[in-house]
Amino acid sequence: xxxxxxxxxxxxxxxxxxxxxxxxxxDVADTMEKTGVLENVPKLVDFARKTDAMIIYSPVVxxxxxxxxxxxxxxxxxxxxxxEYSKQYGLFTENTWNCEIIHxxxxxxxxxxxxxRSDFSAFEGTKLISELRDNNITHFFIVGFLTDVCVYQTSxxxxxxxxxxxxxxxxxxCAAKSLDKHEAALENxxxxxxxxxxxSEAESIISECAASSKQSLLDxxxxxxxxxxxxxxGGVGRTESMDVEILRSLIESMHSxxxxxxxxxxxxxxxxxxxxxxxxxxxxxxxxxxxSGFFENFPLIILMSYLPFLYSVSTRIPxxxxxxxxxxxxxxxxxxxxxxxxxxxxxxxxxNLIVVMFGGKDPFKRLQILLSCIALFGWSFLALFGRPSxxxxxxxxxxxxxxxxxxxGSILPLFALFCVGLGExxxxxxxxxxxxxxxxxxSGIMDESLVAQRFSYQYAFVSFGATCAFIVGGWLYTTIGxxxxxxxxxxxxxxxxxxxxxxLFLARNSKKSLKGxxxxxxxxxxxxxxxxxxxxxxxxxxxxxxNGTEHAMSSESQGLSDAAIKxxxxxxxxxxxxxxxxxxxxxxxxxxxxMEELLNSxxxxxxxGVNASLTSKRPTAMAIGKHKLSKLVLFLVKxxxxxxxTEREFVSFWAPRIYLSIYESSQEAKSVNVIWPYMRxxxxxxxxxxxxxxxxxxxALLSYTQRFPERCDAATVGLLLGIGEGAxxxxxxxxxxxxxxxxxxxxxxxxxGILKAIVARPLNVPSVLFVASLCSMLFSVxxxxxxxxxxxxxxxxxxxxxxxxxxxxxxxxxxxxxKYYQGIGQWLRRLGNMVTAILGPIFFGIDxxxxxxxxxxxxxxxAVMIWYLxxxxxxxxxxxxxxxxxxxxxxxxxENKSCIAESVVEPFVPFLVTSSTPWHVLxxxxxxxxxxxxxxxxxxxxxxxxxxxxxxxxxxxxxxALEVEKDQRRALEDRMxxxxxxxxxxxxxxxxNLEEVI
Numbered sequence: 001x002x003x004x005x006x007x008x009x010x011x012x013x014x015x016x017x018x019x020x021x022x023x024x025x026x027d028v029a030d031t032m033e034k035t036g037v038l039e040n041v042p043k044l045v046d047f048a049r050k051t052d053a054m055i056i057y058s059p060v061v062x063x064x065x066x067x068x069x070x071x072x073x074x075x076x077x078x079x080x081x082x083x084e085y086s087k088q089y090g091l092f093t094e095n096t097w098n099c100e101i102i103h104x105x106x107x108x109x110x111x112x113x114x115x116x117r118s119d120f121s122a123f124e125g126t127k128l129i130s131e132l133r134d135n136n137i138t139h140f141f142i143v144g145f146l147t148d149v150c151v152y153q154t155s156x157x158x159x160x161x162x163x164x165x166x167x168x169x170x171x172x173x174c175a176a177k178s179l180d181k182h183e184a185a186l187e188n189x190x191x192x193x194x195x196x197x198x199x200s201e202a203e204s205i206i207s208e209c210a211a212s213s214k215q216s217l218l219d220x221x222x223x224x225x226x227x228x229x230x231x232x233x234g235g236v237g238r239t240e241s242m243d244v245e246i247l248r249s250l251i252e253s254m255h256s257x258x259x260x261x262x263x264x265x266x267x268x269x270x271x272x273x274x275x276x277x278x279x280x281x282x283x284x285x286x287x288x289x290x291x292s293g294f295f296e297n298f299p300l301i302i303l304m305s306y307l308p309f310l311y312s313v314s315t316r317i318p319x320x321x322x323x324x325x326x327x328x329x330x331x332x333x334x335x336x337x338x339x340x341x342x343x344x345x346x347x348x349x350x351x352n353l354i355v356v357m358f359g360g361k362d363p364f365k366r367l368q369i370l371l372s373c374i375a376l377f378g379w380s381f382l383a384l385f386g387r388p389s390x391x392x393x394x395x396x397x398x399x400x401x402x403x404x405x406x407x408x409g410s411i412l413p414l415f416a417l418f419c420v421g422l423g424e425x426x427x428x429x430x431x432x433x434x435x436x437x438x439x440x441x442x443s444g445i446m447d448e449s450l451v452a453q454r455f456s457y458q459y460a461f462v463s464f465g466a467t468c469a470f471i472v473g474g475w476l477y478t479t480i481g482x483x484x485x486x487x488x489x490x491x492x493x494x495x496x497x498x499x500x501x502x503x504l505f506l507a508r509n510s511k512k513s514l515k516g517x518x519x520x521x522x523x524x525x526x527x528x529x530x531x532x533x534x535x536x537x538x539x540x541x542x543x544x545x546x547n548g549t550e551h552a553m554s555s556e557s558q559g560l561s562d563a564a565i566k567x568x569x570x571x572x573x574x575x576x577x578x579x580x581x582x583x584x585x586x587x588x589x590x591x592x593x594x595m596e597e598l599l600n601s602x603x604x605x606x607x608x609g610v611n612a613s614l615t616s617k618r619p620t621a622m623a624i625g626k627h628k629l630s631k632l633v634l635f636l637v638k639x640x641x642x643x644x645x646t647e648r649e650f651v652s653f654w655a656p657r658i659y660l661s662i663y664e665s666s667q668e669a670k671s672v673n674v675i676w677p678y679m680r681x682x683x684x685x686x687x688x689x690x691x692x693x694x695x696x697x698x699x700a701l702l703s704y705t706q707r708f709p710e711r712c713d714a715a716t717v718g719l720l721l722g723i724g725e726g727a728x729x730x731x732x733x734x735x736x737x738x739x740x741x742x743x744x745x746x747x748x749x750x751x752x753g754i755l756k757a758i759v760a761r762p763l764n765v766p767s768v769l770f771v772a773s774l775c776s777m778l779f780s781v782x783x784x785x786x787x788x789x790x791x792x793x794x795x796x797x798x799x800x801x802x803x804x805x806x807x808x809x810x811x812x813x814x815x816x817x818x819k820y821y822q823g824i825g826q827w828l829r830r831l832g833n834m835v836t837a838i839l840g841p842i843f844f845g846i847d848x849x850x851x852x853x854x855x856x857x858x859x860x861x862x863a864v865m866i867w868y869l870x871x872x873x874x875x876x877x878x879x880x881x882x883x884x885x886x887x888x889x890x891x892x893x894x895e896n897k898s899c900i901a902e903s904v905v906e907p908f909v910p911f912l913v914t915s916s917t918p919w920h921v922l923x924x925x926x927x928x929x930x931x932x933x934x935x936x937x938x939x940x941x942x943x944x945x946x947x948x949x950x951x952x953x954x955x956x957x958x959x960x961a962l963e964v965e966k967d968q969r970r971a972l973e974d975r976m977x978x979x980x981x982x983x984x985x986x987x988x989x990x991x992x993n994l995e996e997v998i
Contacts, residue, residue, distance in 0.1 A: 006209045007054035007137045008045060009122060011144025011151060013105055014059050016091055016098040023091055023098065028145060031175040031182050040199040041143050041173045042104040047203055051210035054135060055111040058122035058144075058154075060092040061099055121153040129161055134279040139166045139209050141202055143173030148185035159193040168195045170202050227281050230532060241275040289440050302503045303433045304454055305461045310496040311425055312465025313472075314375060314489060318344055318417055319697045320470050320718045321477040321485050323841065324705060329482055330409035334702075334845035340414050341698050341837035347421025349830035355427045364432040365504065371423050372497040378419025379493050383486035385413045394487050398480050423493065426462065432503075433458060456733075463729040463799075467722035474718020530576040530658060535602045537658050542599055542633050567655035577651040577658075591645045595637075596630035674927070674938040678869035679812055679821075682765065685805060686825035688862045689769060690832025691855040692776045693798050696721075697833070698840040699851050700779075700791065707848055708784050720788060724795025731796045754908045756915030762808055762870050763911050768801040769863035776856030780849035802829075811920040867907065874910035877926040 016022040018038065032038060045055060092099045107113055118125030132140065140162075142155050151174050158167040169189050176182035190196045197205070236242045267284045291297045318341075326337045351371065355363050383393060386409075391397060437451050476484045567573055584601075585594045637653045638645050700721065704712040758767050775794035779787050805825070813821055836855060843851040913922065927934060 005054070005135060005137050006048065006051070006139040006141065006206050007056055007132065007135070008048050008141045008143065009056045009058060009128075009154065010041070010045070010101075010105060011058050011122060011142065011154060012060055012092075012146075013041070013057070013102055013144055014092060014098065015100050015102060016060075017145045018102045021097075027177045028175045031177070031179050034179055035172045035175055035182065037143075037173055037175050038104065040170070044141075044143075044170070044173065044199050044203060044206075045105050048206055049108075051206055053206060053210075054131075054137065055107070056128070056131065057101060057107055057111065057113045058117055058126065058128070059099065059101060059113070059115065060117065061094050061115050062092045064090075064093055119153070120150045121157045122150070123154065123157045123161065132158075132162060132165065134277070136282075137165060139168065139205060141168045141170055141173075141206075143170045145175055147174040147176040147182045148188075149176075152185050152189055155189055155194045156192045163193070166195065167193070168197050168202060168205070170199050171196055172199050173202075227278050230281070231278060241277045242281075244274055244276055247276060291440065299436055299503055299506045300433075300454070302499050302506075303429055303436055304458045306499050307429055307496060307503070308426065308458045308461040309465040309468075310492050310499065311423070311429065312462045313469040314379075314420065314423055314492045314496060315348065316466045316469035317473040317485060317489055317492075318420065320473040320701060320721070321482065321714055322414065322417070323698065323701045324477065324714055325482050326411055326414070327702065330411060332409075332411055334841040336411050337702070337841035338698070338838040340411060340417065341841070342834050343415055344417040344421045345694075345830065345834040345837045347418040348424040349827070349834070351422045351424035352427060352830070354422070355425070359428065359431070362432075362435065363428045364500075365507075368425060368428050368432075368500045369497070369504070371425050371428075372493065372500055374419050375421075375423030376490065376493040376497055378416045378422075379486055379489035381416040381419070382413060383483055383490055385416070386410075387483055391481075391483060394491070396476075396480055396484050396487065420489070420493075423496075429458065430455065436507075460729055463725050466725045470718040470722040470725065471715075472718070474714040474716070474721075478713045478715040527572050527576045529662070530573050531580065533658050533662055534577060534580060534654060537654065537661050538598070539602050541657065542629060545632050545636070546629050563660040564652075564656035567659040568652070570655070570659065573655050573659060574651050577654055578647055581647045581650040585645060585647075585650070591634055591638075592627065592631045594645075595634045596627055599626060599630060599633070674934050675813060675821075676873060676923070677938075678866070678873050679809070681866055681869055682762075682805060682808055682812075683821050683825045684828060685765070685769070685862065685866060686802075687828035687832040688859055689772065689798075689801050689805070690829045691836050692772045692794065692859050694833040694836030695776065695840045695851050695855045696779075696791070696794065696798075698837045699844050702841065702844055703779075703848060703852070704787070707782060707787070711784055720791060721795065724792050727792060727796040728799045731800050750905070753912045753915050754905070757908055757911040760911075760914040761804075761811065761919040762874075763867070763908075763914070764804050765801070765808055766863040766867040766870065768797050768804055769859055769866070771797050772801055773856045773859035773863060776852050776859065780852040808919075811918075812923060871907060871910060874922075877922050878910045878913070880926050880929055 014022075017024050017028055018032070019025060048055065101107060101113075112131055114122060114126040114128055116125045122128050131137075140158055142151055142158070144151055147169075151169060155167055155169050158165065169186065171186055174182065174186075176185060186196050230247070231242055236246075273280075291300070322340060322344075323337050326332045326340060327334060354371070355367060358367065360366055387393070433454055434451055437454060472488065473485055476488055580598075584598045585591065634645065638649055701714065701717050704717045704720070705714070757763055772794055775790040775797070778790045779794070781787060781790075809821060809825065836851075840851045840855075843854060
């Protein structure tokens with residue numbers, strides 16, 4: 001699971017230690033004052049509560065005899081004097097003031113209190129380890145007393161029992177009987193795989209974990225968060241189990257056909273259990289079912305290795321022989337090489353477009369067979385059209401071509417490569433691999449780390465296929481001829497088609513496709529969470545409306561404007577609300593009755609409670625009726641104020657409020673909601689970088705064979721290009737390994753700092769472009785060893801450049817915009833390939849070195865421009881952010897040293913901090929400090945339109961509040977009139993009785 005959850009354990013925060021009058025207070029008072037425990041810990045606990053961290057208490061509770069209340073026999077420890085401790089009678093006596101937890105960190109309803117501790121370690125005699133495991137805690141913080149006793153034993157036990165969890169001891173959140181003992185214990189703890197941090201550092205880590213958890217939900221990967229939302233919707237505390245009947249009613253109230261809900265329902269019916277815990281629910285929904293045996297793994301083998309390998313061979317073969325076939329085999333001009341290869345690249349781009357537009361939810365089932373058949377037709381046409389009679393198909397015997405005796409051949413048959421290019425199906429294979437991985441989860445939720453690992457394997461086989469295509473294709477063309485390569489293409493594509501048919505057969509007889517209209521995989525998690533959250537938000541909002549003017553304006557949270565922009569791009573949120581609208585409103589005519597039914601449905605399931613601070617203090621008799629409330633809510637939701645409520649109005653009104661209720665803290669400093677100007681140039685760089693790889697694909701074969709004819713033929717060139725592709729795979733794997741290592745502290749060595757900045761984001765992108773452009777230009781040197789060297793280097797860094805650009809785009813562009821800009825980048829990349837395919841051979845006809853020098857120079861100039869744009873952006877960030885003193889000192893030292901060679905060092909100075917702090921973190925700080933100005937500059941039109949919409953809603957909100965006040969005033973008048981009438985009636989009756997008495 002990628003989301004991070006945190007917990008804080010408070011050891012012995014009781015009056016006996018902390019407060020004056022406690023029998024042990026004097027022992028720790030001096031150390032407490034020096035470390036600031038009583039100031040730091042309450043502040044940290046309050047902060048942790050806001051991030052939904054678990055708060056756990058482990059107090060010492062003794063009977064009057066001085067023994068622990070737990071019946072478990074304690075271990076004897078001479079190191080920590082446990083025998084002496086147990087003999088201190090009258091300490092922490094249960095049901096006394098001394099044993100109570102101090103009021104500064106008083107437990108709340110959802111907090112966990114472990115009262116059964118049997119030793120100095122909080123794990124002894126308690127269920128602490130199960131709480132940490134069941135709640136998937138990844139970061140565990142410990143504070144309390146004594147540092148050299150309970151804190152030491154608990155922290156070292158945590159590191160030993162749960163090594164996968166990060167354990168922290170907060171230095172200024174603990175105390176011992178002396179400062180020396182405190183510091184000595186911390187030094188000892190630091191050697192036991194435990195992190196010793198300050199309270200401020202802990203706060204920063206907790207904040208990052210909270211942001212990671214929210215981002216995981218945004219990515220659809222935090223399964224534990226979904227379970228927590230379900231339990232919260234059922235009103236179940238953090239430590240309690242949920243009644244199965246309550247869970248069943250919650251599921252029935254959902255208006256979604258998600259496979260999560262159907263899986264859970266089926267499991268509940270089969271189990272017969274009356275209660276279900278969080279851990280049990282997680283096991284039902286998310287425990288991966290491992291494949292066993294060859295036949296269960298066979299579909300994965302097909303998708304990860306067999307089909308990607310054959311796809312790559314089929315689509316890469318044309319690059320190794322077409323140029324020579326046109327110029328030497330058919331005696332045509334170089335510009336015709338460009339036309340044929342350009343057409344081929346266009347068809348590959350068109351293949352991608354067909355998959356995107358018509359692939360649907362399962363593109364393999366829709367398009368894979370069709371596109372494979374078209375590609376097979378293309379290879380068959382190339383192999384059979386104009387084939388000499390002396391060579392039969394698949395004979396693989398040498399023959400004389402029609403141009404061997406002079407003359408020229410037609411290039412028109414070669415345009416059948418257009419059909420081969422339509423076999424560009426790697427996107428289909430990637431999508432199918434994701435769906436196949438999702439089948440291993442009971443609820444169809446993908447394990448993202450597993451998917452990423454399988455994508456790496458799939459990419460490795462794609463590269464291996466390219467290597468084989470270049471080597472085998474070049475060898476076949478050189479030793480046998482053109483038609484043998486086409487025969488090889490038929491065999492490869494036929495095997496590809498056969499594999500696709502086998503996979504379809506296996507898929508049809510395996511687990512059925514995921515349930516959920518338009519949604520599958522990890523999207524289902526967010527769909528369920530959004531549905532539960534929608535019930536909570538709608539209930540709270542309607543209660544605010546019913547309260548009249550009490551909360552007419554204060555109920556609208558800050559950040560709604562930003563949330564409206566982001567929610568508009570959240571496909572899953574819009575889909576979930578659309579399901580709710582269609583269930584309640586689509587088939588009925590009276591919108592007010594539909595809204596009333598929706599509110600009643602939420603109330604009947606008790607999906608949420610109203611915040612006590614927002615509950616109206618007015619008499620219940622004055623509350624407006626549910627029908628009137630429904631009309632007012634409907635009035636507020638309808639933006640046009642007339643006609644029927646549309647799905648668009650329903651979704652656009654509730655989406656930002658639901659989005660904000662989940663991601664509220666991420667709307668502040670952590671979430672960048674603008675597109676930096678330099679990032680548009682980075683997206684366009686996809687096309688520029690493609691110029692270099694395109695020129696190698698289209699012209700390297702011609703360059704090698706014509707510049708070094710005595711050394712190179714198609715077989716040799718294929719071998720060289722294949723080795724280069726293999727080197728590229730190794731570079732990608734090396735980069736992935738190195739990027740997984742943590743950032744280290746910044747260094748005072750200027751040269752080392754510059755080197756680290758060059759390989760870090762964002763400078764690694766223009767740096768790799770510089771290398772690629774220089775390799776392209778130096779490849780034109782008329783020396784075979786030099787040409788081979790720089791071709792190998794370029795092949796090794798080409799795929800790395802694409803990977804780095806994708807990484808930069810993914811981290812510096814808002815997530816809701818990533819797919820859009822990444823799609824544009826891929827199209828631009830194909831455009832660059834097409835340009836070089838057409839112009840490369842033409843330029844080569846003018847001068848053999850021209851294409852490599854020309855396109856290499858373009859990439860070099862573009863890299864300089866990208867560097868400049870990044871430099872300006874980084875310089876603005878540096879000037880805006882107030883760095884810590886250590887960072888400032890590092891910068892000053894760098895600037896002083898830069899005087900030695902200012903012209904060389906100056907371009908790197910604003911980037912030096914990226915050697916220790918990730919680039920996107922710096923951008924987030926800059927955005928948080930200048931949010932209003934940046935929104936105004938870069939998002940002005942969208943922000944203005946959203947603000948106008950929100951202003952219109954506020955006006956309607958006030959009107960609705962006044963309507964409620966009017967009804968409540970009338971209710972009050974009716975009550976007063978009824979009371980007066982009753983009083984008058986009672987007076988009349990009393991007078992009548994008096995007259996009778998008289």
